[in-house]
Amino acid sequence: MFLARKVTLSKWEPKAGLSEGEISADALTSDLRTQNNSLSFWQCGVGNTDDVEEAVLAMAAGRDHVDKLDVVWLDDDELLADGQTLSNTKGRTPVHELVNLHVDVCRLDYVRLGRVARRVVSAIEEERFFRLRKSRVKAMLVKAVKQERVKLGDLKGNIQAEVQKSLDEGK
Amino acid sequence: MLLETHSSVGSTPSDFVPNFLPPMDPSSGSNYVIRWLDYGKESLATSSDIVSLQRATVELAYDLYLKRLSADATDTLWNAELFPMLVDEVCFAQVKPQQGEDQARERLSSALWAAFESEPLEDGMYHPAEQVIRDALQSTESELALEWLRELSLDAEHQTFSAEVLRCLARQEYPGSALWRTELVRDGLGMESAEIRDAAVQAAEWWGDRDLRDVLESHHEPIHWLRDYIREVIEDFGE
Numbered sequence: 132m133f134l135a136r137k138v139t140l141s142k143w144e145p146k147a148g149l150s151e152g153e154i155s156a157d158a159l160t161s162d163l164r165t166q167n168n169s170l171s172f173w174q175c176g177v178g179n180t181d182d183v184e185e186a187v188l189a190m191a192a193g194r195d196h197v198d199k200l201d202v203v204w205l206d207d208d209e210l211l212a213d214g215q216t217l218s219n220t221k222g223r224t225p226v227h228e229l230v231n232l233h234v235d236v237c238r239l240d241y242v243r244l245g246r247v248a249r250r251v252v253s254a255i256e257e258e259r260f261f262r263l264r265k266s267r268v269k270a271m272l273v274k275a276v277k278q279e280r281v282k283l284g285d286l287k288g289n290i291q292a293e294v295q296k297s298l299d300e301g302k
Numbered sequence: 303m304l305l306e307t308h309s310s311v312g313s314t315p316s317d318f319v320p321n322f323l324p325p326m327d328p329s330s331g332s333n334y335v336i337r338w339l340d341y342g343k344e345s346l347a348t349s350s351d352i353v354s355l356q357r358a359t360v361e362l363a364y365d366l367y368l369k370r371l372s373a374d375a376t377d378t379l380w381n382a383e384l385f386p387m388l389v390d391e392v393c394f395a396q397v398k399p400q401q402g403e404d405q406a407r408e409r410l411s412s413a414l415w416a417a418f419e420s421e422p423l424e425d426g427m428y429h430p431a432e433q434v435i436r437d438a439l440q441s442t443e444s445e446l447a448l449e450w451l452r453e454l455s456l457d458a459e460h461q462t463f464s465a466e467v468l469r470c471l472a473r474q475e476y477p478g479s480a481l482w483r484t485e486l487v488r489d490g491l492g493m494e495s496a497e498i499r500d501a502a503v504q505a506a507e508w509w510g511d512r513d514l515r516d517v518l519e520s521h522h523e524p525i526h527w528l529r530d531y532i533r534e535v536i537e538d539f540g541e
Contacts (some may be wrong), residue, residue, distance in 0.1 A: 137424075137425065140500070140527055141465070141496045141497040141499075141500040141501075141528070142462075142497065144496040144497075144525065147494075157462050161422035190426075191426060194425075194426030194427055195426060195428040196426050196427070196428065196473065197426070198425045199425060199504060199507065199531075200425050200426065201425065260527070262530075262531055264507060264531060264534050264535060264538070265504075265507050
């Protein structure tokens with residue numbers, strides 16, 4: 132099974148002043164920012180496009196703006212082999228049916244966080260990532276509202292307005 | 303700086319009067335200190351006391367100048383007589399406001415640095431820097447703010463910061479003119495930093511100006527995922 136996490140792809144590109152294979156501290160401190168020594172992931176099945184888009188929907192629906200999203204997905208077996216602790220927790224998303232797809236990688240320390248970073252780098256090298264542009268994210272949210280998977284009123288202000296506009300325009 | 307000053311000299315006797323001063327005209331409304339600066343402008347200051355006097359007098363002159371302006375005075379000769387070394391009043395308008403502009407730019411930059419240091423910028427999440435930028439764009443210095451934000455967005459020395467500024471700028475509803483936005487995206491795409499180029503494409507996606515399509519189409523992107531993203535954004539322009 133794979134676990135998806137939102138990142139910012141450009142932060143993981145090689146950086147001037149760092150050697151090949153070195154991971155930018157900016158990438159680590161911004162994209163792998165822990166809370167309570169945990170990192171948030173979403174299950175995405177076998178990592179095919181449909182599964183990953185479900186994870187993206189869960190993430191996007193809980194945000195403030197409709198925006199592009201970059202995600203990578205990591206193999207949970209590899210995370211366990213790294214000594215990580217996985218814990219099923221309820222995710223913060225207004226798409227209720229996806230709440231239970233949430234997983235925390237918890238009990239992270241400096242070393243284990245570094246291992247997660249290495250896995251993110253590997254995932255990008257192995258093309259286990261994609262970017263959904265803003266219009267694509269909006270289309271997913273509109274579709275989810277039309278299918279009554281999420282209530283329009285449960286979306287935050289800016290997203291609600293953008294989705295409503297698209298619904299009014301019949302998109 | 304209005305006056306060249308040198309402070310690494312000794313103190314001046316209290317009864318010191320430069321021997322190059324012309325006789326003072328009691329009816330001129332002026333005095334030695336001010337007349338002195340007439341010469342001090344051209345000559346090197348000779349003591350730290352002189353430096354202090356020069357600075358104090360310039361401050362005084364500027365205050366008086368502002369009062370005259372606020373009183374809607376039209377007799378600009380008044381200042382020329384009182385402060386002959388400052389006869390070019392345009393100097394005031396250039397010197398003092400320039401200092402104020404530098405401070406305002408510094409305040410904006412510092413506020414943005416502080417915002418990004420306190421909280422990372424995330425896709426889709428509100429960031430306090432958005433409000434800092436919004437306030438700057440709605441201020442009386444909005445035209446200057448556009449220029450400062452442009453500079454801050456294209457600073458190769460601080461590429462992560464620049465990219466974050468540009469991404470927050472992208473979230474503003476049509477800042478500046480269409481031409482300004484187009485040039486900003488074009489210049490952003492020309493940067494070596496992938497983060498800034500990525501932010502420039504995001505700005506194009508957010509703003510969606512027609513002219514940005516040409517800018518995106520003419521860009522040759524070496525990173526494949528960013529190239530794919532550009533292609534998709536261009537497709538959106540066609541819809």
